[in-house]
Amino acid sequence: MADRMLNVGVVGCAAIAQRTTIPALVADPSVRLVAVASRSRDKAEAVARRFGCEAVTGYAALLARDDIDAVYVPLPPALHAEWVARALAEGKHVLAEKPLAVDRAEAAELVAAARVAGLLLMENFAFLHHGQHDAVRALIDEGAIGEVRHLTAEFGFPPLPPGDIRHDPALGGGALLDAGVYTLRAASLYLGPQVTVQGAVLRTDPGAGVDVAGAALVSDPTGRTAQLTFGFDRSYRCACTIWGSEGTIGLDRAFTAPPNLRPVLRLQRQDHLEERTLPAGHQFASLVSLFARTALDGGDLKRPGEDILRQAELVDAVREAAGRDAAVRDSVTYSRSSR
Known part of the structure; x- marks a missing residue:
């Protein structure tokens, strides 16, 4: 070649x-x-x-x-x-x-x-192509934390300038499409392609006109779960933790590790905490x-398309769940205020 x-x-x-x-x-x-x-x-x-x-x-x-x-x-x-x-x-x-x-x-x-x-x-x-995620998956495969039970993925950063395109709904703005998609992709990466959205919240800033924060609960067919949180209204966080039956594995720069960064992986079991400094990696390269x-x-031209479709389904499901759950919350609030 x-x-x-x-x-x-x-x-x-x-x-x-x-x-x-x-x-x-x-x-x-x-x-x-x-x-x-x-x-x-x-x-x-x-x-x-x-x-x-x-x-x-x-x-x-x-x-x-x-x-x-x-x-x-x-x-x-x-x-x-x-x-x-x-x-x-x-x-x-x-x-x-x-x-x-x-x-x-x-x-x-x-x-x-x-x-x-x-x-x-x-x-x-x-981020899928950074070696730190290969290291996590290798530890999971060798049973370092037992059986995977839960994933926590968080990606958020401080408020954007008023004129940023991510505040423009006509351009596809909003925290879900900008930051939330990373956490959804992490859920598929670690829990598999059959994850489904069980509930979600999207918070819209009337001044921005788009969702500026949100969270979702997803699960796979075996009952393993993931809590996903995202937004551009908070301090910076870019973390992923896999919680198993016997321990946890955590990454602090799960989605945005720059090429010169040697990521730190934290492996914790009952009375043992180990920090492993991993090799730097250029995920974009x-x-x-x-x-x-x-x-x-x-x-393989087919696999990327399957991943694209599954990811888009999850985005739609978060929107649908957030609308449904918001309607339920509004109904409960109205019911209580009417008493």
Whole structure:
């Protein structure tokens, strides 16, 4: 594969993409970054100079190029459906920022389009490709904490600036789609793909117009549970704890470990606490490498689509449960106030 290159274009110039995935694309020996596109010519040129590629004005112009095999789409969530679909229609493999779609209906259309075209469609959950989660799974498999009973996953950070796109419902804003999706994906990772949502709460800030915090309780068919909490109205926390019949395993930077960080894994049993400093890992580089290998070598194109659909189902289920539970709470409050 050393002499084969995946020619990639980037649809959008999001700041987070410039910090994480675009540098990983540039650094991967099997990837050639051909061009970046923005609606603003000046912005496209600035990003292109930074990463040594061509600047394109307009997303459609980039997708029409025949020297691009795949695209990375870091647009706001509500824009994914249109531009991912158009990329697939142009015969491009697609790596899209999470969440790939705002609901399962959108996800199903995109996954179906990718399958019909025989193209790779992958969602950018980079944390899944960090070695710290391999270390956790290895400990679980060897019985270090007995049988898994419960998972706690938390991802939250301080309030965003008023003009941040995550406050805009028209762009797919809100804490569920921004932070909550990480905790849902962690539940599937550790409890399996058959987890279901049993209850949920979403708290909306009237000033923001979107949900700014939430929580969900999920379970698998055997009765194992997970408590998931998220929001952008609190101090920073990015943790995951697996609670077993004989101990616990915890990570403090479960979703956002930077490349130079050596994560600390905490293994606790009855009278024993062990802290293991793990090797640093570049989760975005690992994800990009997997994406490129799969696209170039014709690997498993079906599994990423299944993961996308399952994740979107869980997002829909949290919304549905939150609405149902809110109605119950309102009913109880009304009942008590009427006495």
